[in-house]
Amino acid sequence: MRQTVREFQERSEEADFTAVVDDHGRHGARDLLRRAGELAEAMTPAGTPGGTVLLQADNSWRTVAATLAAGLTGGVLALLNRHTTRAEFTAALEDIRPDVLIAEPSAIEDWGGAGALPGAVAAESLDGWTVLAGRGPRDVSRWSGGAVIGLTSGSTGRPKGVVQSESALRYACSCTVDVNGLREGDAVAAVVPLSSTAAYCFGVCLALMLGGPLVLSGRWDREEALARMAAHDVRWTMCVPTMALQMGSAAAGSKVLDGLRSITVGGGPMDRGALGRAERSLGTTILRVFGMSECLGHTSPRPDDPEEVRLGRDGRPFPGTDLRAVAADGTVLGPGATGRAQVRGPSLFLGYARDGKVEPPALTPDGFFTTGDLLMTAEDGTVTVMGREKDVIIRGGRNLDITEIERAVAAHPAVARACVAPVPDPLLGERAAVLVVVEDGHDGLGLDEITAHLARTGLSKAKWPEFLFTVPELPQTTVGKLDRSGARALVHDLHARLAPHREQHRRGDA
Numbered sequence: 317m318r319q320t321v322r323e324f325q326e327r328s329e330e331a332d333f334t335a336v337v338d339d340h341g342r343h344g345a346r347d348l349l350r351r352a353g354e355l356a357e358a359m360t361p362a363g364t365p366g367g368t369v370l371l372q373a374d375n376s377w378r379t380v381a382a383t384l385a386a387g388l389t390g391g392v393l394a395l396l397n398r399h400t401t402r403a404e405f406t407a408a409l410e411d412i413r414p415d416v417l418i419a420e421p422s423a424i425e426d427w428g429g430a431g432a433l434p435g436a437v438a439a440e441s442l443d444g445w446t447v448l449a450g451r452g453p454r455d456v457s458r459w460s461g462g463a464v465i466g467l468t469s470g471s472t473g474r475p476k477g478v479v480q481s482e483s484a485l486r487y488a489c490s491c492t493v494d495v496n497g498l499r500e501g502d503a504v505a506a507v508v509p510l511s512s513t514a515a516y517c518f519g520v521c522l523a524l525m526l527g528g529p530l531v532l533s534g535r536w537d538r539e540e541a542l543a544r545m546a547a548h549d550v551r552w553t554m555c556v557p558t559m560a561l562q563m564g565s566a567a568a569g570s571k572v573l574d575g576l577r578s579i580t581v582g583g584g585p586m587d588r589g590a591l592g593r594a595e596r597s598l599g600t601t602i603l604r605v606f607g608m609s610e611c612l613g614h615t616s617p618r619p620d621d622p623e624e625v626r627l628g629r630d631g632r633p634f635p636g637t638d639l640r641a642v643a644a645d646g647t648v649l650g651p652g653a654t655g656r657a658q659v660r661g662p663s664l665f666l667g668y669a670r671d672g673k674v675e676p677p678a679l680t681p682d683g684f685f686t687t688g689d690l691l692m693t694a695e696d697g698t699v700t701v702m703g704r705e706k707d708v709i710i711r712g713g714r715n716l717d718i719t720e721i722e723r724a725v726a727a728h729p730a731v732a733r734a735c736v737a738p739v740p741d742p743l744l745g746e747r748a749a750v751l752v753v754v755e756d757g758h759d760g761l762g763l764d765e766i767t768a769h770l771a772r773t774g775l776s777k778a779k780w781p782e783f784l785f786t787v788p789e790l791p792q793t794t795v796g797k798l799d800r801s802g803a804r805a806l807v808h809d810l811h812a813r814l815a816p817h818r819e820q821h822r823r824g825d826a
Contacts, residue, residue: 317383317386317387317393317463317464317482317485317521317524318387318390318482319482319486320387320482320485320486320521320524320525321383321384321386321387321388321524322387323524323525323527324345324349324384324524324527325349327345327527328345328346328349332344332345332346333345333501333527333528333529334529335348335380335523335529335530336348336376336377336380336523336529336530336532337503337529337530337531337532337544337548338375338376338377338531338532338533338534339376339532339533339534340376340377342529343377343380345527348377348380348381348384349384351377351381351441351442352381352382352383352384352385352388353385353388354441355381355382355385355418355441355442355447356385356388356389358439358440358441358447358449359385359389359391359416359418359447359449360389360449361437361439361449361451364415364449364451364454365389365390365391365454365456366385366386366388366389366390366391366392366454366456367389367391367392367414367415367416367450367454367456368391368392368394368412368413368414368415368416368454368456368459368465369382369385369386369391369392369393369394369414369415369416369417369418370394370396370408370409370412370414370416370417370418371393371394371395371396371418371419372396372397372398372418372419372420372423372445372511373395373396373397373509373510373511373516374398374509374510374511374534375506375507375509375510375532375533375534375535376532376534377532378442378443378445379510379516379520380520380523380524380530381442382418382442383520383521383524386463390456391415391416391456392456392459392462392463392464392465393463393464393465394408394412394414394464394465394466394467394477394669395464395465395466395467395510395511395512395513395516396408396419396467396511397467397509397511397794397795398420398423398511399794400427400467400475402426402427402428404467404474404475405427405428405429406427406428407474407475408467408475408477409432410671411475411477411668411669411670411671411672412465412477412669412672413671413672414432414433414450415433415449415450415452415454416433416447416448416449416450417429417432417433417436417446417447417448418441418442418445418446418447418448419445419446420444420445420446421444421445421446424446424448429448430448432448433448433449433450434450435450435451435452436448436449436450436451437449437450437451458672458673458674459479459666459669459673459674460479460666460667460673460674461481461666462479462480462481462666462674463480463481463482463485464479464480464482464485464513464516464517465477465478465479465480465669466478466480466511466512466513466516466609467511468512468513468609476609476668476669477668477669477670478513478609478610478665478668478669479665479666479667479668479669479674480513480517480609480612480663480665480666481666483662484612484662484663484664484665484666485517485521485612485663486521486525487634487636487662487663488517488518488607488612488613488614488634488663489517489518489521489522489525490525491613491616491634491635492518492522492552492580492613492616493522493525493526495603495616495617495618495619495634496551496552496577496578496580496603496619497577497619498526498551498552498577499526500526500527500528501526501527501528502526502528502551502552503528503529503530503531503548503549503550503551504518504519504522504523504526504528504529504530504531504550504551504552504553505519505530505531505532505533505541505544505545505548505550505552505553506518506519506520506523506530506531506532506533506553506554507533507536507541507553507555507559507796508554508555508556508559508795508796509794509795509796510532511794511795512609512795513609513612514554514582514583514607514608514609514612514613515554515795517612517613518554518580518612518613519532519554529548531544531545531548531550536559536796538559538562538563538565538566539566541559541563542563542566542567542572542573542598543572545573545576546572546573546575549575550573550575550576551575551576551577552576552577552578552579552580553576553579553580554579554580554581554582555579555580555581555796556581556582556583556795556796556797556798557581557582557583557586557591557733557798558733558789558790558792558796558797558798559796560579560581560591560594560602561590561591561594561732561733563594563598564593564594564595564597564598565594565597565732565755565756567597567598567599568597569596569597570597570599571597571598571599572598572599573598573599573600574598574599574600575600576598576600576601577600577601577619578600578601578602578603578619579595579598579600579601579602579603580603580605580613580616581602581603581604581605582604582605582606582607582613582630583607583795583796583797586604586627587722587723587726587727587734588623588624588627588628588727589726589727589729590726590731590732590733591604591627592623592627595627601619601626602626602627603616603617603618603619603626603631604617604626604627604628604629604630604631605617605630605631606630606631606689606699606701608687609665610664610665610677610685610687611637611659611661611663611664611665611685611687612663613634613663614633614634614637614639614659614661614663615630615631615632615633615634615637615639615699616631616632616634617629617630617631617632617698625698628700629694629698629699629700630698630699630700630701631698631699632697632698632699633659633661633697633699634661634663636661636662637659637660637661637662637663638659638660638661638684639657639658639659639691639693639699640657640658640659640684640691640693641653641654641655641656641657641658641690641691641692641693642655642656642658643655643656644656646680649693650693651693651694651695652692652693652694652695653692654690654691654692654702655690655691655692656686656687656689656690656691656705657686657687657688657689657690657691657701658680658684658685658686658687659684659685659687660679660682660683660684660685664677664685665677688704688705688706689701689702689703689704689705690702690703690704690705690719702717702719702720703717703718703719703720704719707719707800709736709737709738709746709747709748710738710745710746711741711744711745711746711747711748711778712744712745714778716748716778716779717779718736718737720775720779721736721748721750721775721779721780721781722734722735722736722750724769724770724773724775724779725750725752725766725769725770725781727769727773728761728765728766728769729755730754730755730758730761731752731753731754731755731761731766732753732754732755732756733752733753733789733790734750734751734752734753735750735751735790735798735800735803736748736749736750736751736781737749737750737751737800737803737804737806737807737808738804738807739783739807739808739811740808747782747783748779748780748781748782748783749781749782749783749784749785749807749810749811750766750781750783750784750785751785751786751787751790751803751806751807752766752784752785752786752787753786753787753788753789753790754786760786761784761786762784763781763782763783763784766781766784767780767781783807783811783814785806785807785810787806790803791803791805791806
């Protein structure tokens, strides 16, 4: 992050400004640089280079100060969440092999991290956090130009360390600035945990590039998030669909965020109707986007696009990014056809962290990365993500598209959020069940009402869910995304409790 930090330093030399607003108050740019200098000294005993720094990234000034310290010392920053388990921490150590560990003492104790770096020099910085600085040789060239490593959940249950370059982060941020009409000095907010690669990019990196306040919330609280963004004249933020819908419900039509130019929403199932209600309640414009840790935020509509494009599709690729849908045999598909999504562009990652170095990604011969999503392109260049390739329920040998069913259910005006998951069936293998969060002010929903709604929408009866469970909220990951594995476990548990009344509940009579 050398270039970004250097630009931040130059702005602060011209005039001090508020760089962070968090649960602790306001923090000036010069004060953050002072704290970053102190941290840099603790990170580099005896003048050693910056090295690879494993950081507990929280939504506070500490993450920004650590970013500045890494940039000042030429280090590489790896982001860790406080909710990381001991097993996940151990896996991160194996894949990243850090030179420095920075975390609050209780986290290090929970992770069993006191001996993570044998012979490390221990120091205190960032107002009571522990810095463990290893004495061994340091060489960040092993990351092939990487500046940030974000840990994301893998399909095997082992976190994947996604290695991104500073140029990739800056490209994604610059495109976002252009799309949303942001200006130097604008305030942006980060409500998603900064341990997420995307939240770090479009929170910390974007704010440092703009030279304006980064407004942070230490924990997710929809009322507090609304109040803080309104109070500090935030112009833009990024969040996951659940957060956008919860803020829309909390705003209750007050248009409290009418000062925001736009809110970028991605990272989960999205329904046009629900998003439309949320943006009208909030008083701002919502932009539905597509991106991933491996290729950051690479599509977006523009705020002046019609609602059908902004909320019903996933935008257009950023300039310089190519996105296509291909058939199983690799044939590139034309507009209107659904196929496997492949992407290439300036924000494509360098690879995964494996055994302390970069393992390059598997790319097609012409340089495309297969995302694991299903994609449909349109004649006007906009794209729509149709779901994940593996998001299917196999009922009696027939594949049911989970995303298609979720979108149909979520279109019901009383449904705030919906998630479809399979339940086991001795005859058909699997049946479809749906978890539903009801909009505030509506009574509970029954399966009969939902199936009647699906009949009106024209969804094939073979795709209708056969079980419905109303829940206060859908299971979420630590970064606020829909936790599909948690949803599956919850559905299995609720389904198992039905016991002798299973058939009645399946028909909506329980």
